[in-house]
Amino acid sequence: MCGIAGILDRRGGEHSPHRGQLDAMISQLRHRGPDGFGFLVQPPIGFAHARLSIIDLAGGDQPIFNEDRSISVIFNGEIFNYIELRAELETKGHRFYTHSDTEVIVHAYEEYGDDFVRLLNGQFAIALWDANRQRLLLIRDRVGIAPLFYTKEGARLLFASEIKAILPALSASPRLNPSALDQTFTFWAPLSPQTQFEHVFELPPGMLLVADANGEELRRYWDWQFPESADGYWSGSEEQLAGELRDLLIDATRIRLRADVPVGAYLSGGLDSSVLTSLIHKHTQTPLRTFSIGFEEASLDESSYQRLMIDHLQADHSHVVCANADVGTQLPDTIWHTETTVLRTAPVPMRRLSRLVREQGFKVVLTGEGSDEVLGGYDIFKEAKIRQFWASQPQSQWRPLLLKRLYPYLDVTPGRAQTYLQNFYGIGLDRPEQPCFSHLPRWDTTAKAKMFFSDAFKQQLTENCAARLEAELPAALARWAPFNRGQYLEAKGLLGSYLLCSQGDRMLMANSVEGRFPFLDHRVIEFAARLPPSLKMKVLNEKYLLKRAMQSYLPDAIVNRHKQPYRAPDVPAFIDKVSGQPLPYVAELLSDSSLREFGYFDPARVGLLLKKAVRGGAIGYRDNQALVGILSTQVWHHLFVKKSHF
Numbered sequence: 001m002c003g004i005a006g007i008l009d010r011r012g013g014e015h016s017p018h019r020g021q022l023d024a025m026i027s028q029l030r031h032r033g034p035d036g037f038g039f040l041v042q043p044p045i046g047f048a049h050a051r052l053s054i055i056d057l058a059g060g061d062q063p064i065f066n067e068d069r070s071i072s073v074i075f076n077g078e079i080f081n082y083i084e085l086r087a088e089l090e091t092k093g094h095r096f097y098t099h100s101d102t103e104v105i106v107h108a109y110e111e112y113g114d115d116f117v118r119l120l121n122g123q124f125a126i127a128l129w130d131a132n133r134q135r136l137l138l139i140r141d142r143v144g145i146a147p148l149f150y151t152k153e154g155a156r157l158l159f160a161s162e163i164k165a166i167l168p169a170l171s172a173s174p175r176l177n178p179s180a181l182d183q184t185f186t187f188w189a190p191l192s193p194q195t196q197f198e199h200v201f202e203l204p205p206g207m208l209l210v211a212d213a214n215g216e217e218l219r220r221y222w223d224w225q226f227p228e229s230a231d232g233y234w235s236g237s238e239e240q241l242a243g244e245l246r247d248l249l250i251d252a253t254r255i256r257l258r259a260d261v262p263v264g265a266y267l268s269g270g271l272d273s274s275v276l277t278s279l280i281h282k283h284t285q286t287p288l289r290t291f292s293i294g295f296e297e298a299s300l301d302e303s304s305y306q307r308l309m310i311d312h313l314q315a316d317h318s319h320v321v322c323a324n325a326d327v328g329t330q331l332p333d334t335i336w337h338t339e340t341t342v343l344r345t346a347p348v349p350m351r352r353l354s355r356l357v358r359e360q361g362f363k364v365v366l367t368g369e370g371s372d373e374v375l376g377g378y379d380i381f382k383e384a385k386i387r388q389f390w391a392s393q394p395q396s397q398w399r400p401l402l403l404k405r406l407y408p409y410l411d412v413t414p415g416r417a418q419t420y421l422q423n424f425y426g427i428g429l430d431r432p433e434q435p436c437f438s439h440l441p442r443w444d445t446t447a448k449a450k451m452f453f454s455d456a457f458k459q460q461l462t463e464n465c466a467a468r469l470e471a472e473l474p475a476a477l478a479r480w481a482p483f484n485r486g487q488y489l490e491a492k493g494l495l496g497s498y499l500l501c502s503q504g505d506r507m508l509m510a511n512s513v514e515g516r517f518p519f520l521d522h523r524v525i526e527f528a529a530r531l532p533p534s535l536k537m538k539v540l541n542e543k544y545l546l547k548r549a550m551q552s553y554l555p556d557a558i559v560n561r562h563k564q565p566y567r568a569p570d571v572p573a574f575i576d577k578v579s580g581q582p583l584p585y586v587a588e589l590l591s592d593s594s595l596r597e598f599g600y601f602d603p604a605r606v607g608l609l610l611k612k613a614v615r616g617g618a619i620g621y622r623d624n625q626a627l628v629g630i631l632s633t634q635v636w637h638h639l640f641v642k643k644s645h646f
Contacts, residue, residue, distance in 0.1 A: 001146065001505065001514040002062075002076045003029030003050035005160035006127050007169060008136050008211055010044045015155070017046025024168040026050050029161055031337075032076070032509045038062045040072055045129045045136060049074040052512055054259050054363060055082075060100035067095055070131045071106045076161050077124035077146040078516070079104055080255040085119060109137075117208060117221055121255070121521065125161060125203075136211040142222045142522050143370070144192075144205030144496030145515075147505055151200045157211055162506075163197050163339050167640075174198070174640050178460040181600065184341045185629060186447045186465045189497030191472075196340045196636065205496050222522070224491050226484035226529050228476060233532045241531065242549035245524075249549075252521035253279045256366055257286050263516075264289040264357060265366040267317070268566065269305030271377075271543065271550075271558060272368025276518060278553040280366070281313045290315045291365065293353040296323050300567050305558065312555055320356045322349040327573035328583050332646045335635040337510045338502040343446065343629045345568045350507040358511040365508075369499060370519035373491045374528045376483065376536030377543045377563065382406050384438035384486050385537065387425055391432035400425070405540060435473055436466060438486030439493075449626035452609070454595075454602045469493075483533035570624040571613045574631065582610060585646050589634035598637045601630050 005025040007017040022039055026048035033050025040047040040063045049062040055078070063072045079085070082101035085108060090096070094107040101122075108116035109128060114137065117126075123145035128137040138159055140148045150159040153170055160166045167174060175198040180190035193201040203209055206222040227233050234241055253276060257263050265280060267273045267290040281288050290310065294303040303319070310317045327348045334348045335341075357365055372378045383406065390399040400421040428440040436443075443466060450458075477485055500517075508515045518524070528536070531545060538544040547559050574586045581587065588594060590610050595603040609627055613619055619627075638644050 001032060001078075001123075001509055002052050003032030003161045003165065003509075004074045004076050004125060004127055004148075005029065005048045005165045006074070006158070007046045008044055008157040009046075009155060010213075011155050012043060016043035017041060019046075021169050022046050022048040025158075025160060025165045028165040028168065031512055032161060034512050036061065038074070040074075040129075042072070042129070042131065044134070047072065047074045047127060047129070052363060052509075052514060054078070054261055054514060056098050056100035057260050059098040060102060062102060064098065064100065064102045064106060066106040066110055071109060071128065072131070073102060073105050073109075073126060073128045075102045075105060075124060075126050076148075077122055077126075077141065078256075078258075078514070079120050079122040079124065080258060080521075081119075081121040083258070114208065114210070114219075115221075121523070123517070123520075127159065134212060138203055138209040138211070140203045140205055140207060142206045143491070143500070143520050143525070145500050145505065145517060145520065147501060148203040149195065149200055150203060150209065152216075157216065159203075163195060163200050164336075164640075166200060176600070176637065176641065178457065179463065181341060181633065182450070182461050183465050184343070185450050185453075186443050187469070187493050187497075188343050188446065189340070189494065189501070191465070191469055191493075192497060197640070223474070224488050224525065224529065225476075226480045226488065228479040232530060234527075234530050238535065238545070238548060241535065242545055245527065245531075245545055246549040248521070248524050248527055249275070249518060250279055250283050252518040252524055253366065254284055256516040256518050256521075257284055259364050261363050262287075262289065262361070263364045263366065264291055264360075264362045266290070266353070266368070267292045267306055267309055267315070268368070269302035269309060269558075270368065270564065270566075271547070271554075271561075272371040272519065274309050274554055274558045275371075275546065275550050276366050276368055277309065277313055277315065278550065279518075281315075282553065288313055288315045289360075289362065290317045291353060291357050291360070291362075292317070292319050293349050293356075294319060294321045295349070295569065296321060297569060300569065302564060305561065308555055308557060318356055318360050320352060322352050322568070324569040324573045325577070326352060327569045328575075328586075331574075331632065332585060332635050332639070334507070334510075335632050336639055337506040338632075339506075339636075339640070340502065341629055341633045341636055342498075342502055343449075343625045343632075345570050345573060345628055346566060347502045347507050349568045350503050351510050354508045354511040354513045357513050363512065364514045364516060366516050366518060367504075368519060369504060369515075369517050370495065370525075371543065371546070373487060373495050374519050374525050375531075375543045375546050376487065376533070378490065379406055379563070379565070380438060380442060380490065381483060381486050381537060382540050382542065383425060383441065384482065385540070387429065387437070387441075388432050388482055390425075391429045394426075394429045432482075435470055435477055435485055436489060437482065439489050445622060446625065448622055449629055452601050452605050452626055452630055454599060457600050481533050483537065484529070571619050571627050572616075574627075575614060575616075581614065585635075586610075586631060589631060589638060594634060598634060598641075600633055600637070606630055 035053040038049040079101040085104045125146040125148035126139040177198040192204040535545045592603040
């Protein structure tokens with residue numbers, strides 16, 4: 001991965017993009033591309049590129065051009081099938097002057113026009129300038145691995161891999177987008193294309209933006225699709241389909257090992273990373289180099305399962321422990337990279353893990369993100385399945401108790417089950433057919449943190465988040481199986497806007513490390529979409545077909561372990577162990593004066609929450625999520641609106 005930035009300004013003369021503007025923009029992305037900068041100033045376009053050298057170390061500097069230099073491109077990401085595409089394009093007469101994956105982009109565009117993007121297997125944010133047609137293309141990969149943001153200011157179109165690179169070129173100071181914060185306090189992230197910065201947008205996954213003399217046009221070239229009837233599903237036997245899934249994952253993993261630098265892999269001890277490391281070990285010649293993180297808090301730590309896989313594979317392994325204090329002190333720097341509010345501290349340890357990778361001399365790691373969305377692994381899918389069953393008899397006393405199979409630690413006795421579980425999971429039972437049924441409990445629980453919004457801020461909120469999301473869903477979703485609807489919501493919401501962004505790309509690239517995601521190969525996604533839901537989750541056994549496909553590769557303890565969601569220390573990390581008081585920056589940003597100055601949250605209510613945290617009271621999931629969300633929003637404002645540092 002790299003960093004890209006640029007300006008399109010058709011006014012000409014003194015308004016034309018110039019090197020000083022581009023320098024100011026790309027300097028904000030040095031962490032994404034520490035190996036060198038490249039520029040193109042060819043009014044009305046200006047390009048800047050920060051390079052992380054991974055393929056064609058000597059010859060892959062960007063921008064890259066076609067033979068007559070009429071087409072130029074800057075690019076963040078990787079085209080994993082570039083070898084095959086290059087061979088095909090050479091047979092059609094195209095001449096290459098580098099060995100980089102980037103160069104296939106300009107020649108594929110020459111050959112196939114805008115449809116060339118459908119041929120790419122990769123993760124990418126592309127800016128392509130066609131000088132002959134005076135036309136700019138901005139393109140983002142299918143699922144949103146590589147970030148790309150843009151804004152318009154008058155006649156100018158500005159874009160970059162991170163918003164902080166756009167800000168130096170704007171005349172106006174940054175402002176918070178109230179709708180985006182409202183959405184984050186519902187869905188954990190803003191709805192694409194909105195961002196937390198007012199008037200700055202992300203290019204949604206699977207879309208391209210065309211800017212020419214006629215203006216700007218957004219086009220979708222790919223989306224998650226599921227069968228609309230029973231005959232749309234694969235009809236093979238379990239054994240056959242498990243074999244096909246395994247073969248796809250082998251190839252998706254193999255091509256993601258293409259690099260001119262060493263490639264490692266994350267190993268969490270869960271099923272997904274264990275699958276990938278096993279495929280590398282068994283089906284490639286790549287030396288297996290793995291990395292993991294542990295926690296001082298035993299309930300969060302998975303080190304025993306990591307050690308099991310390390311011994312099983314005889315991997316060369318590096319491990320780092322993230323202490324509670326690390327989370328508390330490193331949140332501000334983490335928010336500088338996420339550029340948005342977070343409701344969990346989970347990104348902080350991921351940034352520490354990527355630093356370990358870089359310290360060990362690696363620039364690339366494979367990770368297991370995407371498996372749960374693609375193959376049905378989250379507890380939210382199990383909850384929805386039970387709730388669908390419960391909805392057919394909403395007065396049943398025993399059906400809600402099935403939730404104890406998911407969360408056996410819940411103190412739910414038959415006598416109080418109906419009231420207790422109705423409060424948490426009973427929302428929407430009267431309309432199980434509604435498109436967002438699977439996610440209503442999560443959204444409802446998260447939205448309770450809005451009680452901390454100030455009255456003045458609430459007055460700026462003019463729409464219902466969930467209604468807006470539902471209105472933008474594809475019409476075909478109503479004809480999909482309920483399980484697949486839940487998958488779509490998770491893939492289009494949390495995956496792209498939070499997991500691949502705040503926990504993924506931003507935490508990796510903060511330390512100049514590229515993440516690669518075999519489970520998000522579009523061939524794997526499209527194959528899995530046509531699997532019957534019963535093969536993704538058999539009764540309540542998540543990712544059933546993946547387990548069957550990989551059973552002979554993995555220890556039984558890995559295949560059969562109860563899924564443990566990745567979690568990190570939260571509220572206790574912000575309380576100093578010695579003094580028992582909030583960390584200094586926490587006390588400052590959650591003080592009455594700061595809360596009133598920034599204006600987003602009610603000082604009295606936040607003050608009570610903070611006192612509860614200091615007392616070490618029984619702060620549950622909701623309180624943790626609320627405090628992290630409030631604090632990270634205050635940090636965001638301090639960094640980006642006040643332009644102050646800690």
